Amino acid sequence: MSIKLGVPSKGRLMEKTFDWFGARGVTLARTGSEREYSGIVEGVENVELILLSAGEIPRELAAGRIHLGVTGTDLIHEKIAGWDMQVEELAPLGFGFADLILAVPNVWADVNCLDDLDAVAAQFRAKHGFRLRIATKYHRLVREFLRENGVADYQLVDSQGATEGTVRNETAEAVADITTTGDTLRANHLKLLEDGLILKSQATLFRSRKAEISDADRKVLNTLCKTLKVD
């Protein structure tokens, strides 16, 4: 038996995760060819590295198929209902910063806050005969945020990429997406709503509350957490 650690399988998120563990004395590395998704862990015994798409790590944690996992808080909150019952946040890792925000066209001089967005949604529906469209891939988070803030008469349209382009393409009136610097928003003539911050996200180490664990593995987990200084 061993402790299964799920880590993003490619890109900067993987490299930074490897760096973070490495700085704490746990070496993570990929093995085999560039394209083969297998890896090793050195520095603690009986920890198995599972390379996964960052988007699948929440599901694997919630299902208890991995004990630990690194992914963004945005994905955990979006993909797991009642997430704090299923996983425990062990440590924010200090990279992969991203804000989930609501943005509208710059030209909407009359819209700067959610109160405005709500009023414009009513106006838009009356004029155009359908509800104002907000493009996003974060359906649950955005819907909950808008409900809590009493915004009505909108609809969410799914956008899995190039979300900031949907307004110019007239497939949406507003967007809810992840941003780090805001450059993409500005380039697409969009602006943030001043109270439109839905979630501040960063790469985070999570522990599954659902994964079965033997006494021996619990010792392994405790040792690992101690080594990482996250206990």
Place this chain on the structure above:
Amino acid sequence: MSSRAAIRNEAARLRAGFETAGALPVETAILQPAEVLLDLYGEDIRARAYVTSDALRGEQMLRPDFTVPVVQMHMQHGATPARYTYAGEVFRRQEDDPDRANEYLQVGYEIFDKENPAEADAEVFARIRAGLGDLPLRAATGDIGVLLAAVTALRTTEQRRAALMRHIWRPRRFRALLDRFAGRTPPPASRAAFLAEDDPFGDAPQIGLRSRAEIEERIATLRADAVAEPIPEGDVLVIDSILNVRETMPHALARLHDITVDMPAIGTAVNRVEARMEALARCGVDVETLDFEASYGRSQMEYYDGFVFGFYSESRPDLPAVATGGRYDALTRVLGQGAEIPAVGGVIRPGLVVELGGGA
């Protein structure tokens, strides 16, 4: 856990009882076009109902309640007055509480009648109560119609009344707007800032479907709103007083009559409460001990625009309401595109009746 067979039997018994009382049994499809429900309830319904789809018919919802399909059916070919009953599964997505059922039976009784709303309200309440037998349940009642009447009568701009009306079922947003319109809280700082600018557009390119004319129109509306007089303090106090009415029926009515002195325009709505109380008493309901709360059901029962009620187990506060109902004239108005048929109805959850040890 109660057996499905016992719950089915209880549902059949309840429906048979409603049939005996003169209701026509009806069936509706389980898959409903999502469009209608989304247009009515907005995106929030996706958090409460299961959505599925196919390439041919597009998005469908697993029936979250019977009200919408029954109203549509009646509007297409029903003659008024009419009484209907039904029994069947409804499906509710549960994302927060794993203990809440996501599939359960509902048995309903609905009246479409133009003539005597007070009698119809009382009849539905009494029939639902009779269906519940001697289960020890607390009845809660209310009437959103009084609040609606008060908002309609506020001495302010048409646009402000419409904004409040639109959020009547969202208490937090309603309160925020009311406080602002009354001058109790300032408008957002960014609003004053851009209204003060000569050219608020700057060099922003025109993108998206919302036109420059629409933006200019709203700016004009905001300019007018910025100089509009605040809603008089007395009117706001009336709203607050109405929202605080929570007593037994006769005392609540006395309280509402007092408030009517300050705002005579709610008189008609208050008279409806009184006529209903009398009708309830004629149906054998003990109105002296019946609870009345003016804001009851406000956040959970959209489109109920008059009488609302619910029955709760006091020994099992963890359970949802065993039965609920109310008047939904507004729903028939929206679905009928202007044509309105006054309607009132209620549903019982036979699963909860059995769980509490009631029924046959």
